[in-house]
Amino acid sequence: MKKFLNQTDNFIVDSxxxxxxxxxxxxxxxxxxxxxxxxxxxxNKVLLVSGGGSGHEPLHTGYLGQGMLDVACPGHxxxxxxxxxxxxxxxxxxxxxxxxxxVKNYSGDVMNFEMASxxxxxxxxTVLTNxxxxxxxxxxxxGKRGVAGTVIVEKVVxxxxxSGSDLTACKVLGDKVNHHSSSIGVALSSCxxxxxxxxxxxxxxxxxxxxxxxxxxPGRKREKIKAANLIVEDMVAAxxxxxxEKSLDVKDPGGILLLVNxxxxxxxxxxxxxxxxxxxxxxxxxxxxxxxxxxxxxTALDMAGASITMCLLDDEIKKHWDAPVLTPNLRWGN
Amino acid sequence: MKSDFIIQCIDNITNCIVESESEIExxxxxxxxxxxxxxxxxxxxxxxxxxxxxNHLTNAEAFKKIGMTIMSSxxxxxxxxxxxxxxxxxxxxxxxxxxxxxxxxxxxGVESIMQRGKxxxxxxxxxxxxIPVSExxxxxxxxxxxxNIMIKEIDLTAQAGVIATKDLIPAKGRSAGLxxxxxxxxxxxxxxxxxxxxxxxxxxxxx
Numbered sequence: 433m434k435k436f437l438n439q440t441d442n443f444i445v446d447s448x449x450x451x452x453x454x455x456x457x458x459x460x461x462x463x464x465x466x467x468x469x470x471x472x473x474x475x476n477k478v479l480l481v482s483g484g485g486s487g488h489e490p491l492h493t494g495y496l497g498q499g500m501l502d503v504a505c506p507g508h509x510x511x512x513x514x515x516x517x518x519x520x521x522x523x524x525x526x527x528x529x530x531x532x533x534x535v536k537n538y539s540g541d542v543m544n545f546e547m548a549s550x551x552x553x554x555x556x557x558t559v560l561t562n563x564x565x566x567x568x569x570x571x572x573x574x575g576k577r578g579v580a581g582t583v584i585v586e587k588v589v590x591x592x593x594x595s596g597s598d599l600t601a602c603k604v605l606g607d608k609v610n611h612h613s614s615s616i617g618v619a620l621s622s623c624x625x626x627x628x629x630x631x632x633x634x635x636x637x638x639x640x641x642x643x644x645x646x647x648x649x650p651g652r653k654r655e656k657i658k659a660a661n662l663i664v665e666d667m668v669a670a671x672x673x674x675x676x677e678k679s680l681d682v683k684d685p686g687g688i689l690l691l692v693n694x695x696x697x698x699x700x701x702x703x704x705x706x707x708x709x710x711x712x713x714x715x716x717x718x719x720x721x722x723x724x725x726x727x728x729x730x731t732a733l734d735m736a737g738a739s740i741t742m743c744l745l746d747d748e749i750k751k752h753w754d755a756p757v758l759t760p761n762l763r764w765g766n
Numbered sequence: 767m768k769s770d771f772i773i774q775c776i777d778n779i780t781n782c783i784v785e786s787e788s789e790i791e792x793x794x795x796x797x798x799x800x801x802x803x804x805x806x807x808x809x810x811x812x813x814x815x816x817x818x819x820x821n822h823l824t825n826a827e828a829f830k831k832i833g834m835t836i837m838s839s840x841x842x843x844x845x846x847x848x849x850x851x852x853x854x855x856x857x858x859x860x861x862x863x864x865x866x867x868x869x870x871x872x873x874x875g876v877e878s879i880m881q882r883g884k885x886x887x888x889x890x891x892x893x894x895x896x897i898p899v900s901e902x903x904x905x906x907x908x909x910x911x912x913x914n915i916m917i918k919e920i921d922l923t924a925q926a927g928v929i930a931t932k933d934l935i936p937a938k939g940r941s942a943g944l945x946x947x948x949x950x951x952x953x954x955x956x957x958x959x960x961x962x963x964x965x966x967x968x969x970x971x972x973x
Contacts, residue, residue, distance in 0.1 A: 465838070485801075485842075507841045508808075510801050514845055516838040543846035543882055547837065627804045632795065650947060 433629045435734075443626045444486045444508060451493055455760040458497045465514070467521035468493050468504045478593040478602050479503065479527035479554075481518060482534040482586060484541050485510040487625070487733045488646055491583060494761030500590035501534075501759070509625050509733070510647045512540035518548035530555035530599035534586055534606065536578030537562040557599055559606030561585055563613040563741065565674035566643030566651040579646050580693040580730035580741045581613030584753070587762065591752035609749055614674040616667045617651070617739035619644035621697060623732050642666065646695070646732045646739075660702075664709035667740050672717075680744050687722030689743040689753060690714075694728040697736030703727065706738055723753055729761070769828050773817045775969050780810040782965045783958070790961075793954040797936065797947075802954045805842045812839035829856035829871075843883070844955065847892065850882045851875035869900075869907045876900045890934035890948065892955035895927035899963060914971070921967040928952060928960040 438446055448468065452461035460469050467483075482492040483505030492504035503521045507513035522531055531552070535545045537560050549556050563581030589606045597605075619641040622631035632648040635641060640663065643651020652670075657663075675682050682688060692707045694700070703726050714721060722745060730739070743749070756765030783790075783806055794802040812835050820828045833852030836845060858871030876896045880886060887897045902923040906916045931953040935946060 508801075508804070511805055511842040512845075514838045514841045538843075539883065540841065540843035540845070543843060544841060546882075547846050547849075625801065625804075628791070628801075 433624050433626070435624070435626055437626055440627050440629075444506060447486075447489075448493070448506065451760070458758070458760055459493070462520070462524065465517045465520050466506060467517050467524070468496060468506065469521060469525060470496050470498070470502050473502065473525045475526050475528050477502075477527075477596060478529045478599050479522065479525055479531045480534060480586070480590060480593055480602075481505070481522065481531055482582075483507070483513045483518065483545075484536050484538070485512055485647070487623075488730050490728075490761035491730045492586070495583065495586050495590075495759045497757070497759035497763075498766075499594050499755060499757035499759070500586055500762065507544075509627065512538065512544045515544050515548035515551060518545065519551055522548075522552055522554060527554055530557070532556070532589065532593070532599060532602045532606065533558040534582065534589070535560050536582055537575055538577065541578075555599060557603040559585060559589070559603060559610060561610045561613075563610060563615045564643075564645070565614045565616050565670050566645070577645055577649075579615045579617065580691055580739050581610060581615050581743065583693075583729045583762075584613055584689060584691065584741065584743050585609045587757060588749055588752040590757065591755035594755070605748070605752070609743065611678065612680065612744040612746075612749065613741055614671045614678075614743075615691075615693075615739050615741040616642075616670045617644045617646070617693075617695070617737060618642055618663055618667065619648065619651075619695065619732075619735055619737035620657070621734075621736040623648045623695075623697075623735035625733065640737075643670070644732075644735075644737060646730060648732060648735060660705055661709045661712075664706055664740070665713060668710060668713050671740065671742050675742075675744070682719050682742070682744060683717075684744060684746075685720070686745045686747070686750065687720035688714075689723040689725070689741075689745055689749075690721045691725045691729065691741040691743070692727075693730050693739045693741060695735040695737040695739070696728050696731035697734050698738050700727065703738055706740070710740055723750070769820050769823060769825065771969070772825070772828055772832075773820055775966050776810075776814055776817050778969055779962050779965045780814050782961050783807055783810050786957075786961055790954050790957060793952055793957055797951045797953070801842060802844065802958070805840050805844050806958050809836050809840040809844065809848065812836070824861050825859045826856045826861075829853075829859060844958075846882055847879050847955075850878040854878035865907050869903045872903055873900045885937070888934060889937035890931050890953045890956075891936075892953070892959045894931045894934065894953065895924050895956045895959040895963070898923050898927045917967045917970050921964050924960040924963040924967075928956045931956045 481503040486506045487509040505513040505517040561578035561582040562576035564577040564579045790803040837849035855871040855875040
């Protein structure tokens with residue numbers, strides 16, 4: 433393992449301190465227990481609280497600010513935060529219009545957020561994101577995993593909450609955006625958790641993991657690497673099949689939002705190469721890309737690889753996607 | 767049951783978990799996401815760091831404090847599950863070595879893990895060790911079984927439970943995404959529970 437590191441135990445706190453200093457105009461860092469909030473809390477709006485294991489930066493701390501999240505609770509690397517973090521953060525913010533938890537569907541995250549929600553006295557609802565098309569919905573799974581589509585949910589609901597809408601409306605829109613989103617990831621290499629010191633999984637020089645999760649969990653299959661166009665073809669097919677199973681029509685004139693997300697170890701040039709391949713294939717299928725985002729938005733430590741997320745847009749989602757946002761890692765319209 | 771016995775167990779369990787690092791880690795790397803050992807060790811060390819405070823507490827208070835400490839230090843899936851167990855256990859135990867109450871508390875603890883994790887026997891989780899152990903404990907206590915035999919039976923049940931997870935298809939946790947790929951591998955959460963139970967059995971044998 434070769435990493436920029438002081439003491440393994442302090443990895444996340446050292447990193448969060450840097451985040452807070454670099455963006456001191458936007459965010460506030462609390463250390464005991466660890467939580468991060470927007471600098472200026474508006475107690476009258478619905479409080480958007482997210483969180484999860486660290487290692488996916490900029491998810492979620494990078495999305496704190498006007499038009500997006502109010503609170504992020506980072507756990508240890510790839511380990512969900514603990515209930516006391518969420519409880520302390522919410523008590524610090526004293527929300528008057530309720531709390532919306534945005535939680536990625538992993539058993540640890542679900543259970544810790546559930547314990548926190550049982551222990552607070554504020555009104556609350558939860559949006560559970562599960563946009564990953566890789567893991568099949570069957571009696572043998574806990575459901576699909578929440579991945580990069582979560583960024584779209586946080587942005588769109590963030591805009592609605594900013595406009596003063598109530599908790600129920602935020603919950604309904606969050607569920608809709610999640611339902612309209614579908615993702616699939618491919619890994620070229622493993623990632624290494626600092627505290628473990630070794631790669632999470634082993635993968636051959638000429639192999640890829642199709643359908644990989646954002647913690648390096650195995651996906652659908654291990655296969656030989658091939659031309660990017662062919663890998664993308666499989667990825668697009670997996671997403672379109674998922675939309676089909678959800679009975680959503682991707683040829684809808686509203687078009688789609690296409691997010692090509694890097695896991696952090698793959699350069700932007702390759703992400704744009706992927707974007708080009710997706711765009712060419714969608715064009716042949718008469719699917720209209722009306723919004724796009726390319727970059728490292730939901731990462732997996734140092735893993736090389738990328739995911740594609742498509743979100744089916746309607747007027748409401750499009751309006752809130754386009755609305756101004758001012759966070760460390762997503763900002764436009766200001 | 768006395769707080770000093772609980773404290774001895776905490777030290778022994780922490781040592782055994784640290785000694786089993788490579789075994790637990792290699793299991794988790796095959797069918798989990800590689801963080802199970804780190805989380806369990808963090809929990810064990812957090813509980814060890816408060817052991818001095820347990821001296822003045824009743825058994826019920828001690829188990830509650832252990833549960834709250836785990837809840838706020840472990841995270842992941844293990845944190846809420848182990849925390850739920852100790853919080854439920856703390857509501858039933860008494861201070862006068864009442865085995866009936868302890869076995870009832872143990873089964874309440876296991877039930878709260880089932881509720882929190884929405885899991886059952888056969889899902890290839892820690893419950894494949896805990897449910898058989900809980901049932902064995904109930905029946906041995908009911909039959910008024912001799913202490914030495916009871917300890918041996920519980921230890922054997924835990925070990926059989928962990929081996930049984932090998933052939934199961936996972937239904938819960940991150941390894942559920944693997945389904946058939948995980949068959950043939952022992953579940954790391956079940957292994958951790960067996961290590962803890964076997965350590966307590968050893969301690970009881972000495973005591």
